[in-house]
Amino acid sequence: MIEEKATILVVDDEAMNIQIINNALSKDYHILAAISGEEALRVARRTKPDLILLDIVLPDISGHEVCKALKNDIETKHIPIIFVTSQNRTEDELKGLELGAVDYFRKPFVVPLLQVRVRNQIDLVVKTRALEKMAWVDGLTGISNRRHFDKKYEDACKYAQRNKRSICLLLIDIDYFKQYNDHYGHAKGDLVLREVAHELEAGAARPLDLVARYGGEEFIILLTDSNETEGVLVAEKVREQIEMLAIPHEKSLIHQVVTVSIGVTTSPADGVKFDHDMLLNTADECLYEAKASGRNTIVSTDFRPTVTKE
Numbered sequence: 001m002i003e004e005k006a007t008i009l010v011v012d013d014e015a016m017n018i019q020i021i022n023n024a025l026s027k028d029y030h031i032l033a034a035i036s037g038e039e040a041l042r043v044a045r046r047t048k049p050d051l052i053l054l055d056i057v058l059p060d061i062s063g064h065e066v067c068k069a070l071k072n073d074i075e076t077k078h079i080p081i082i083f084v085t086s087q088n089r090t091e092d093e094l095k096g097l098e099l100g101a102v103d104y105f106r107k108p109f110v111v112p113l114l115q116v117r118v119r120n121q122i123d124l125v126v127k128t129r130a131l132e133k134m135a136w137v138d139g140l141t142g143i144s145n146r147r148h149f150d151k152k153y154e155d156a157c158k159y160a161q162r163n164k165r166s167i168c169l170l171l172i173d174i175d176y177f178k179q180y181n182d183h184y185g186h187a188k189g190d191l192v193l194r195e196v197a198h199e200l201e202a203g204a205a206r207p208l209d210l211v212a213r214y215g216g217e218e219f220i221i222l223l224t225d226s227n228e229t230e231g232v233l234v235a236e237k238v239r240e241q242i243e244m245l246a247i248p249h250e251k252s253l254i255h256q257v258v259t260v261s262i263g264v265t266t267s268p269a270d271g272v273k274f275d276h277d278m279l280l281n282t283a284d285e286c287l288y289e290a291k292a293s294g295r296n297t298i299v300s301t302d303f304r305p306t307v308t309k310e
Contacts, residue, residue: 037061141197149212166269168231170221177217179251203238263287264300
């Protein structure tokens with residue numbers, strides 16, 4: 001299996017500097033280039049590079065502003081940034097590091113030194129991703145675990161409030177799963193959990209969608225930048241997909257195959273601060289109603305936080 005090359009975005013308004021870096025690194029990495037701060041933001045958000053080499057002095061906005069914008073964006077905050085600049089003041093280096101850069105070196109740079117520092121950073125990125133995957137993956141189903149969901153959920157809530165966008169939660173429960181385990185055995189129950197997880201991931205496949213095992217036979221889907229209508233559409237899609245698997249369930253009181261019930265709720269899109277736990281509670285209440293109303297169904301409601309005067 002051939003490993004895919006890591007991608008590095010070089011941001012510099014001097015073509016010569018970009019060429020030097022490209023010559024030094026293109027054998028081992030895929031190199032992208034931007035000659036302005038605004039172009040750098042567009043390219044970074046579109047391609048999600050593994051590393052950014054960023055000049056401070058740019059023709060439109062400064063490298064410091066680019067770094068700040070990237071670190072404030074949920075989609076790019078994780079990308080490591082190395083400042084490469086001709087400025088030699090200690091305060092410039094300190095400012096860059098305080099903004100979240102991982103390293104800083106000055107022009108004119110020594111190519112072997114550049115290669116080593118980039119390689120070290122890419123190695124760190126690869127190792128970090130491997131460790132995160134191990135820590136954030138549910139061992140049985142292979143999808144995200146509760147810990148990973150909690151982290152992504154917190155980030156998504158902040159993003160939604162800051163940008164006046166909404167997020168949608170889908171809380172999913174396998175109908176009469178205890179009865180399934182009791183009748184067919186836990187080994188087959190584990191297979192059902194894996195198949196359900198697979199169908200949920202297939203139904204929520206956008207880059208920012210997150211499917212996680214929430215606990216036991218419960219799963220949760222986080223749809224960033226989605227409204228209630230979109231959430232219900234995804235919920236109905238995955239409900240149908242799971243029913244169409246036609247996994248026999250003789251002990252179900254509603255069907256002869258495995259089915260799921262889903263509660264859907266959506267945060268406000270007006271930037272009003274909302275209680276993150278209450279949003280989860282609302283999804284849980286919707287799931288409870290779906291189960292109480294017959295199961296194999298969806299119940300949805302907008303989440304309306306109570307606004308109190310301070």
